Amino acid sequence: MSNKDTKHIEEIRAYNNQTIDCKVLESKGIDSINSKLYFMGIELTGGIESSNPLSAYFFGKLDSKSNTGLDESLPIYHFSPKDKENNLGTLTIFLNSCTLTLLNYSLLDSTLNIKLTLTHKESKEKQDKAIIQREQKQHKEQLKPLSLALLHPILEDNEMKCIHNGVIKLKSICYNIGLVS
Known part of the structure; x- marks a missing residue:
C-alpha cells in the first residue's frame, strides 16, 4: 500500500484568527495537497499575484x-517564504476583517488546493529555481545505486554454524514430481 493510499482527503473549515500547520495535517494522515479549505464559508482556491510592484507575494x-490591484471583497493571500529550498512559507489569508494563517504552505505543491499564480518576474524566477532544485534532488535520489541481495545455494557439504557455534548438519530431500498427461 502506498503512502498516498493511507492519506485521506478532508474538507477543512477555518475561522477568524485560526492558525493551521500543514505539517501537522500531514502527520494526522490528511492529504494536504488535495484536501479543500473553507474560510468563513468560502472555499479558498487561490488567485493571481497582484500586478502592483509594491504588492509582491x-x-x-x-x-x-483597488490600490493593491486585488478585489478586496474576496480572499486576499499573502505568501511569506520561509524555506527557500522547499519553497515553504507562511500563507496569510485576509477576508474582510478576518485573518487565517497557514504554516508550512508549499507554493510549489499548492497546499490545500490553494493555487497561487506568480506574475512578477522575480517571483517566477525564484519559483522556477526551486522547481529545478527539486527536480535535481529527485534525480539524484533516483541515481543512487540500489543494494543488491543475492541468494546463494546451500549444499549438503557446506559447513554451517549456529550462533552458539554448534555445527549444523544439512540433509537434502528430493521430491519426485510426476507429470500427468
Missing part, C-alpha cells in the same frame, strides 16, 4: 480599481 482576484 499578494494574491487574489485582480481588480484595477
Whole structure:
C-alpha cells in the first residue's frame, strides 16, 4: 500500500484568527495537497499575484480599481517564504476583517488546493529555481545505486554454524514430481 493510499482527503473549515500547520495535517494522515479549505464559508482556491510592484507575494482576484490591484471583497493571500529550498512559507489569508494563517504552505505543491499564480518576474524566477532544485534532488535520489541481495545455494557439504557455534548438519530431500498427461 502506498503512502498516498493511507492519506485521506478532508474538507477543512477555518475561522477568524485560526492558525493551521500543514505539517501537522500531514502527520494526522490528511492529504494536504488535495484536501479543500473553507474560510468563513468560502472555499479558498487561490488567485493571481497582484500586478502592483509594491504588492509582491499578494494574491487574489485582480481588480484595477483597488490600490493593491486585488478585489478586496474576496480572499486576499499573502505568501511569506520561509524555506527557500522547499519553497515553504507562511500563507496569510485576509477576508474582510478576518485573518487565517497557514504554516508550512508549499507554493510549489499548492497546499490545500490553494493555487497561487506568480506574475512578477522575480517571483517566477525564484519559483522556477526551486522547481529545478527539486527536480535535481529527485534525480539524484533516483541515481543512487540500489543494494543488491543475492541468494546463494546451500549444499549438503557446506559447513554451517549456529550462533552458539554448534555445527549444523544439512540433509537434502528430493521430491519426485510426476507429470500427468
